[in-house]
Amino acid sequence: MLYREAGDFKTSYADDNQTFPIRFDRWRYYAVLVIAFGIVPFIINDYWVSAVFLPFLIYAIAAIGLNILTGYCGQVSLGTGGFMAVGAYACYKLMTAFPDINIFFHVILAGGVTAGVGILFGLPSLRIKGFYLAVATLAAQFFLVWLFNRVPWFYNNSASGQISAPERTVFGIEVTGANTEAWASYLFCLVFVVILAWLARNLTRGTVGRKWMAIRDMDIAAEIIGVNPLTAKLSAFAVSSFFIGIAGALFFAVYLGAVEVGEVFGINKSFLVLFMVIIGGLGSIFGSFAGAAFLVLLPVLLKNILVGTLGWPTDLAAHLEFMIVGALIIIFLIAEPHGLAQLWRVAKEKLRLWPFPH
């Protein structure tokens, strides 16, 4: 009834090119923004922010980043954890070296540094394809984690080998450090998410995005019709790493506050983000959000049910979580290879016709 295009006329090219061509979608989008910015900050507490909202927002950024590389450009990467570590350590070095500059710029710059590293590790993608590339990105993962573990310069020679975020403020309000209010860190991340999602959406439907998709669908054919694989692949690596670097910086500075690189940014993080992208849907910005939400909420839910309600030991619940995540990946690949995003698309198609399907 509500979800209708009837009467939704487009009279200009600008109208035709809108991200949300259907009025209902547009209003829903505004409503989500209003709720996220205007209502949620007033009602959330520490538990919700640290267990659900911050991980969701930060993983959403990382998932969008990986989706650009894997879903749009077709280059499978298993180095996400390593690139997040680059973002985190770049942010840390910048925060401690230039304490007077606003942390907002530090996070952006950390993304830029990661983009540079990403291009470096993306170079082999011009020669190596498919599985070989996926395994080659493992080199980035293991090398980077080792580097941050072993070279004291990166963690400012701290005795524990950890990095911990100093207190920084935005407009006089603390966003990092121990005394941060829940809503402040939430809003800080939300701003990044909104800007980056907007950026990703517009990049992927523009020239750059189309080049990426051409490369993904068949790189030789793309080359023949005039897509330069060098710039297309490297730009995908750069943009993807930029997003992932920002996610890493926020993960360290805002969410965790202190980081031990091997534990936080290990190979499991790479897989977690990859799973988000698969479950959410390859090649979809909405899918990145859906996948991130799913894999952030699932453990919280399982833990509450199994440990909280049924009284199972935590390690048993953790094993079951592994099994469920693994099984879900397989089920999704069999039943719906395009993930949650495809389910959403199908639902929308159905809604358009509802309640008169003929």
Place this chain on the structure above:
Amino acid sequence: MPDQLLFAMEVTLNGLMAGVMYALVALGFVLIFKASGIFNYAQGVMALFAAMTLVGLQDGQVPFSHLINAIFGTDVHHFGWHLPAFVAIIGTVLVMVAFAWAVNQLILKHLVNQEPIILFMATIGLAYFLEGLGDMMWGSDIKKLDVGLPQGINLGIDETTFNWFGYGFFIDNLDIVATVIAALLVTGLVLFSQYTKQGRALRAVADDHQAALSVGISLRFIWVLVWAIAGFVALVAGIMWGTKSGVQFSLSLIALKALPVLMLGGFTSIPGAIVGGLIIGVGEKLFEFLIGPLVGGATENWFAYVLALVFLVFRPQGLFGEKIIERV
């Protein structure tokens, strides 16, 4: 002879032995990739799972005992028997065959004709599932695996080299056993694939699925067979690694090391897996020995991957891989 050179020789020998261990894991990957074009990421976890099952059977552990105890509030943990190693190994082989059958029935059957990358991701899911299942069945504590393989320094080699050079080499007995077993395994596989009916069918499938189907070879049976063989190879690798460093989660990470081995050797070549394993084993041990101290050590974590990466840039199909031909 100068000390430095002697050390380097010892390191090289140990590297060769370690390389054999990597090659053992890599072998399982190659088998499945050749027969079905599936890059089976779960191979490492299969090794872990096989080793866990072996220990569990040997000690008479009750499967899922933690789960049963948590749900019913009981306190079961052991059947109270102790199986001889040989019986336990046979039991584990049966479990791996059942696993191969289940994987084909539940997963691969539904993913026929999907892109290779989708199949790859499905095996990552499988790896997660199997990891959870293994811990759920047998518990996640570090277990000691002992099937009666000799362990510790080989005194014979120690003495001989001491008499020759005035410095005794440290070579683990287990590594020597592993080398022998790997050689036997490869010989066995080669004989199997050359001289038996099923082996020929296997090679036919590896060559061309469609053509194999058209001459009446059952793809489904061959896939179960090849997964079962890979399960057996995983068991052998699991026994070796498990005896060496205990059955624990890190076993599945060691298996990640098999990936650069494969990249070096080429995904489709059994000799490639062996040679690649030896190169990686020697390379990382020598690098750690010569360069490691200069850059802070623990270079073994990444050296194999970076070596493979650099190598692939110059030869994308690996040492023995089939040449990649791309058509539009």
